[in-house]
Amino acid sequence: MKQKQYAEGALPRTRQRKITSTLLTVALLAALAAALYALDTNASSLVLRIVRLCAINVVLALAMNLINGFTGIFSLGQAGFMAIGAYATALLTIPAAKKAMIFMITPLAPPLDQLTLPFGTTLLIGGLLAAGAAFLVGVPCLRLRGDYLAIATLGFSEIIRVLITNAQGLTNGAQGLKNIPPNATVWWCYGTALVVVIFMALFTTSSYGRALKAIREDEIAAESMGVSLFRHKMLAFMLSAFLAGMGGGLLAAFNGTIGQDMFRVMQTYNVLMIVVMGGMGSISGSVFAAFVVTIGQEWLRVLDGPMTIGPFHTDGISGLRMVVFSMLLLVIIIFFRNGLLGTKEVTWASIGRRLSAMAGHKRKEAAS
Amino acid sequence: MREKILEITNATMQFGGLIAVNNLTMHVSYQEIVALIGPNGAGKTTAFNMMTGVYKPTSGFVVLNKENITGMRPDMIAQRGMARTFQNIRLFKALSVLDNVIIAQHLRLKSTWPGAVLRLPRYRAEERLMHERAEDLLRYMGLWDVRHEVSASLPYGMQRKLEIARALATQPTMLLLDEPAAGMNPAESDELTGLIRGIRDHFELTVLLIEHHMDVVMDISDRIYVLDYGNLIATGTPEEIQSNDDVIRAYLGVDEDEA
Numbered sequence: 179m180k181q182k183q184y185a186e187g188a189l190p191r192t193r194q195r196k197i198t199s200t201l202l203t204v205a206l207l208a209a210l211a212a213a214l215y216a217l218d219t220n221a222s223s224l225v226l227r228i229v230r231l232c233a234i235n236v237v238l239a240l241a242m243n244l245i246n247g248f249t250g251i252f253s254l255g256q257a258g259f260m261a262i263g264a265y266a267t268a269l270l271t272i273p274a275a276k277k278a279m280i281f282m283i284t285p286l287a288p289p290l291d292q293l294t295l296p297f298g299t300t301l302l303i304g305g306l307l308a309a310g311a312a313f314l315v316g317v318p319c320l321r322l323r324g325d326y327l328a329i330a331t332l333g334f335s336e337i338i339r340v341l342i343t344n345a346q347g348l349t350n351g352a353q354g355l356k357n358i359p360p361n362a363t364v365w366w367c368y369g370t371a372l373v374v375v376i377f378m379a380l381f382t383t384s385s386y387g388r389a390l391k392a393i394r395e396d397e398i399a400a401e402s403m404g405v406s407l408f409r410h411k412m413l414a415f416m417l418s419a420f421l422a423g424m425g426g427g428l429l430a431a432f433n434g435t436i437g438q439d440m441f442r443v444m445q446t447y448n449v450l451m452i453v454v455m456g457g458m459g460s461i462s463g464s465v466f467a468a469f470v471v472t473i474g475q476e477w478l479r480v481l482d483g484p485m486t487i488g489p490f491h492t493d494g495i496s497g498l499r500m501v502v503f504s505m506l507l508l509v510i511i512i513f514f515r516n517g518l519l520g521t522k523e524v525t526w527a528s529i530g531r532r533l534s535a536m537a538g539h540k541r542k543e544a545a546s
Numbered sequence: 547m548r549e550k551i552l553e554i555t556n557a558t559m560q561f562g563g564l565i566a567v568n569n570l571t572m573h574v575s576y577q578e579i580v581a582l583i584g585p586n587g588a589g590k591t592t593a594f595n596m597m598t599g600v601y602k603p604t605s606g607f608v609v610l611n612k613e614n615i616t617g618m619r620p621d622m623i624a625q626r627g628m629a630r631t632f633q634n635i636r637l638f639k640a641l642s643v644l645d646n647v648i649i650a651q652h653l654r655l656k657s658t659w660p661g662a663v664l665r666l667p668r669y670r671a672e673e674r675l676m677h678e679r680a681e682d683l684l685r686y687m688g689l690w691d692v693r694h695e696v697s698a699s700l701p702y703g704m705q706r707k708l709e710i711a712r713a714l715a716t717q718p719t720m721l722l723l724d725e726p727a728a729g730m731n732p733a734e735s736d737e738l739t740g741l742i743r744g745i746r747d748h749f750e751l752t753v754l755l756i757e758h759h760m761d762v763v764m765d766i767s768d769r770i771y772v773l774d775y776g777n778l779i780a781t782g783t784p785e786e787i788q789s790n791d792d793v794i795r796a797y798l799g800v801d802e803d804e805a
Contacts, residue, residue: 377663380662380663380664380665381659381662381663384659384662384663384665384669384673385648385649385651385652385655385657385662385669385672385673385676386652386659386662388641388645388648388649388652389649389652391638391641391645391649392638392641392649392652395637395638395639395640395641396636396637396638396639398600398620398632398636399632399636399637399638400638400649401619401620401621401624402598402600402620402621402624402629402630402632402636403621403624403629403649403650403652403653403712403713403715403716404621404624404625404650404652404653404654404716405621405649405652405653406619406621406622407621413659521640
């Protein structure tokens with residue numbers, strides 16, 4: 179009895195909660211790892227593709243959420259940063275012999291033609307190059323506000339695409355790149371996604387993350403409280419580009435082939451859709467929506483095929499799934515103005531509160 | 547003579563053909579409470595915006611703690627010890643009361659962002675200190691009980707108080723209050739008067755305020771500056787201002803029957 183009291187005294191409630199949530203997180207990660215292992219060994223390659231794409235979309239959505247959701251800067255340059263990361267990873271992982279075959283019109287500029295690096299390194303290099311591009315774009319663009327910034331970043335994204343199309347000796351131009359080694363395994367995709375989630379959680383709850391939220395809430399007040407707008411926006415913009423570059427690298431290895439037309443504005447909108455759906459400024463929202471959108475788009479594919487509904491028969495209307503999907507998105511925007519989660523996060527504490535509230539409700543019902 | 551904390555010399559602010567503030571020269575000395583008054587559109591808030599860096603004066607100088615801050619950005623001026631509140635409350639609406647006050651301490655943070663992400667010991671110590679300071683401030687301002695509320699959900703008077711708490715969190719030497727008593731009832735503005743004096747003594751601050759409530763102004767101010775159409779028309783103690791003919795004419799209006 180006495181010992182028990184001592185044990186309770188030694189562990190204050192906040193610390194006890196911390197330990198509980200850590201244990202739950204470890205358990206969840208272990209379950210996730212086991213599920214991934216089972217899928218990796220048993221699932222069909224189609225299912226595995228979707229499973230991996232989910233994780234890549236988590237990375238891409240979080241990258242965009244950092245700038246659009248947490249900082250409140252409406253940037254549409256994501257596809258450009260992804261393209262930089264994708265080409266960096268592709269060019270640095272394709273074996274030298276295959277590069278000679280791919281670059282038929284103009285040979286690849288040295289030393290890239292002989293250089294190959296480990297996959298992880300190329301992801302980081304892709305991220306760094308994207309962040310560097312973000313710096314160059316950010317210097318003039320981040321002084322703009324609202325719509326102007328959206329248009330400027332959109333323009334930048336298109337410029338990157340045009341550069342890729344014309345830099346024959348570096349990117350193989352319109353022919354694109356193929357034979358990219360399939361490094362984007364389940365483990366690489368989910369490993370990267372996990373690191374990015376942890377990074378985002380730590381960053382957005384730090385003093386710097388709070389400063390970004392302050393900028394989102396009221397720029398003038400934030401500046402008057404001593405937050406340097408330009409420095410903080412630039413930090414968010416470059417970090418977002420870094421993550422987008424890594425996501426692009428993963429996507430390149432996932433696809434095996436890349437071309438400039440992969441990185442049209444539609445690519446940015448696809449990610450934006452996930453971010454808006456999950457909630458601008460919510461990490462768990464983006465993670466959740468990345469899965470919903472990726473799986474949903476795949477699952478709705480049946481709509482494109484031949485269907486018989488009662489007396490009606492169609493031989494398949496291609497694009498019908500996108501119509502349905504857009505309508506679903508509209509419903510979400512109308513009924514959940516701030517996305518599924520808004521700026522809230524799902525944490526063990528919030529789940530616990532929800533559960534105990536439900537239990538309390540049931541107890542009340544039972545009592546009455 | 548006490549040293550001058552804030553000094554404005556021949557400052558003019560011109561927007562196209564409109565001269566909002568004309569050749570303004572004024573100062574606020576250490577631990578003084580000075581009021582800047584004048585009818586609507588007299589240029590009071592424009593003067594504030596020149597001092598805090600929101601506007602760059604067309605000509606003239608602003609000196610804070612003997613440093614020329616003319617033309618500096620608002621964040622640089624805040625770092626040098628000037629804090630302000632806003633006439634039309636500008637809180638970080640969606641964030642909690644506590645977060646509002648913690649964010650205002652970000653400018654004093656020494657850790658870099660990688661250090662913050664990695665939660666290095668130095669950052670953790672700074673974070674703890676920021677929390678402690680915020681909690682002290684909220685207790686002092688009587689906002690402790692609502693610290694977890696979303697700031698936009700607070701009643702009006704409390705939002706005004708939170709604006710002051712947030713400004714204090716930047717650890718200023720000079721505090722600028724833009725109509726702190728706006729929208730308050732007599733009891734609330736009475737309390738505010740005591741609060742501002744208390745803040746001045748407790749945090750060893752120098753205060754410049756814009757205010758329309760005359761009873762507040764006359765009660766609290768050591769000295770008063772009166773603006774009218776961008777021009778300084780009078781300066782002096784509350785008694786002197788109350789009996790100044792120019793002020794009565796410009797600010798309080800001329801009685802039509804007597805004129």
